[in-house]
Amino acid sequence: MKPLLRAARAEDAPRVADILIATRSQFMPYAPSAHTEAEVRAWVASRLVPTGGVVVAEADGQVLGAMATGIEDGTSWITQMAVDPGKVGTGLGSVLLAHAMKTLPLPIRLYTFQQNTGARRFYERHGFKVVRLSDGQDNEERCPDVLYELRQRAEA
Numbered sequence: 001m002k003p004l005l006r007a008a009r010a011e012d013a014p015r016v017a018d019i020l021i022a023t024r025s026q027f028m029p030y031a032p033s034a035h036t037e038a039e040v041r042a043w044v045a046s047r048l049v050p051t052g053g054v055v056v057a058e059a060d061g062q063v064l065g066a067m068a069t070g071i072e073d074g075t076s077w078i079t080q081m082a083v084d085p086g087k088v089g090t091g092l093g094s095v096l097l098a099h100a101m102k103t104l105p106l107p108i109r110l111y112t113f114q115q116n117t118g119a120r121r122f123y124e125r126h127g128f129k130v131v132r133l134s135d136g137q138d139n140e141e142r143c144p145d146v147l148y149e150l151r152q153r154a155e156a
Helices: 010-027 037-048 092-103 117-125
Strands: 004-007 054-059 062-072 075-083 108-113 129-133 145-150
Touching (some): 004 092, 010 037, 054 092, 062 092, 075 092, 092 117, 108 117, 117 145
Parallel strands (some): 075 108
Antiparallel strands (some): 054 062, 062 075, 129 145
């Protein structure tokens, strides 16, 4: 499946929210959301998608993954990345991440939870290195997290 990557549009917000909610529920039961589903949906529609920097992966006319990026103080960030739980392992995450690695200036940073071993293996396989482990007191979930960084692009 070769997905089409495109900028998220306002009408994608409900599907992007569905994916974020489903991904957390399926893969991160140890870190329940600090927000209700309604709050997540409102945030995606009113803040995340409209601010730009959100790319969706679409196949057969359906949004199957989403990634939000931004740049702050000279550092690129992947702030959200999720693939429909039924499509995890099909390469969609790698396509989204490759897009970020090709288009964002280095360094690129992201957070994930320490217990999210699947995500950790995924990012490490793509060259991200651990910068810092924390006890989670600085995130909304109060769940231990890990800061990753990509400082150089892989050799082609």
